[in-house]
Amino acid sequence: MFTNFSGFGPADIVCVKTQGKGKPKVLLIDVKVVTGRSYGGLSDEQRWAGVRVLTVNPVDGHCTLIPAGEERSRQSRKERKKNENIQQD
Secondary structure, rough: OOOOOOOOOOOOOEEEEEEOOOOOEEEEEEEEOEEOOEEEOEOHHHOOOOOOOEEEOOOOOEEOOOOOOOOOEEEEEEHHHHHHHHHHO
């Protein structure tokens, strides 16, 4: 695990599992606080990097690792601006 000093990285937690001489497995996790039944989605950059979502309920502390491919997604500001420019043309 590492400390995200800037708060702008694509992941909050990096997990590394080594097994003998085999290639290590790396899991990138972004922690999201659940408000109601929803949470903020992943950016396009996070999806590209294979980041997984770990939701945390602030009331009871329950954590859930969302299955790969079932995460919500959101467009970054850059992507939204690009799409707005395309629609205006």
